Amino acid sequence: MLDITLLGTGSPMPDPNRAGPATLISSGDTHFLVDAGRGVMMRLAAAGVGAGQLTAVLLTHLHSDHFTDLNDVITTRWVMTFEPTPLTIFGPVGTKTMVDHILASLAPDISYRIAHHADLGYQPPVTVVEMVEGPLDVPGDVTVRCAQTDHKPVEPSIGFRFDHDGAGVVVAGDTIPCEGLDDLCASANALVHTAIRKDIIETIPLQRMLDTLDYHSSPQDAAETAERAGIGTLVLTHYVPAIPPGGGDDWRELVAPHFSGSVEIGDDLHRVRVSSP
Numbered sequence: 001m002l003d004i005t006l007l008g009t010g011s012p013m014p015d016p017n018r019a020g021p022a023t024l025i026s027s028g029d030t031h032f033l034v035d036a037g038r039g040v041m042m043r044l045a046a047a048g049v050g051a052g053q054l055t056a057v058l059l060t061h062l063h064s065d066h067f068t069d070l071n072d073v074i075t076t077r078w079v080m081t082f083e084p085t086p087l088t089i090f091g092p093v094g095t096k097t098m099v100d101h102i103l104a105s106l107a108p109d110i111s112y113r114i115a116h117h118a119d120l121g122y123q124p125p126v127t128v129v130e131m132v133e134g135p136l137d138v139p140g141d142v143t144v145r146c147a148q149t150d151h152k153p154v155e156p157s158i159g160f161r162f163d164h165d166g167a168g169v170v171v172a173g174d175t176i177p178c179e180g181l182d183d184l185c186a187s188a189n190a191l192v193h194t195a196i197r198k199d200i201i202e203t204i205p206l207q208r209m210l211d212t213l214d215y216h217s218s219p220q221d222a223a224e225t226a227e228r229a230g231i232g233t234l235v236l237t238h239y240v241p242a243i244p245p246g247g248g249d250d251w252r253e254l255v256a257p258h259f260s261g262s263v264e265i266g267d268d269l270h271r272v273r274v275s276s277p
């Protein structure tokens with residue numbers, strides 16, 4: 001059994017109701033945080049999971065909206081645990097440089113706290129593993145692997161597949177339909193996929209918005225990916241434009257002709273339990 005918690009269902013556009021992209025995949029005491037967007041520590045607190053309880057952080061790509069609060073995860077885990085609690089961050093090539101820069105930006109804070117707290121005599125213990133495909137070396141009985149997705153010119157970008165006790169969940173991140181994602185989705189039970197409403201965005205006469213159309217999936221694209229793989233549950237997130245709280249019926253209507261399974265669209269902290277069929 002695997003639990004999916006949509007920690008943040010927003011996008012780069014600030015929204016009072018939706019935090020930035022972040023998804024929690026849990027099984028018992030195992031918790032994988034996929035992406036760490038705006039407000040992620042607040043949403044983790046609401047989900048009842050502390051930074052110290054994260055098994056690992058997994059990043060799909062290095063667009064800022066997907067990691068902007070990673071610094072908060074690093075600091076909170078360091079300060080709110082009382083013995084060295086290494087944090088492993090998996091991500092595509094480039095993640096190590098990005099994390100090194102976060103740690104450099106935190107250097108004054110780190111020095112203040114080490115000087116002030118006699119029992120905090122160590123730097124935040126962070127390990128970065130860069131990869132684009134294959135199994136992740138993680139503790140516990142949930143297996144995780146990743147494969148390359150297609151979010152060009154953001155390259156590489158990756159998606160993740162989680163398996164536990166016959167239940168399989170894929171977290172796609174931002175991508176257009178592609179072979180790597182299809183491979184991850186084969187025989188999975190649920191797909192968590194970011195989506196933008198191309199039918200709405202293409203009517204906005206702003207080139208910067210129009211630029212987003214060619215490297216994201218529409219709800220229909222995500223539905224077709226899920227349908228091709230025979231997936232039972234499609235979980236949409238990263239709603240562009242933002243869906244009003246409790247809304248989403250228009251999104252469901254768009255998806256329905258393309259997907260025969262169940263569709264989950266929700267507010268932040270919406271939870272979906274996935275069991276072996």
Ligand SMILES: [Zn+2]
Pocket residue numbers: 061063151154174
């Ligand atoms: Zn992106």
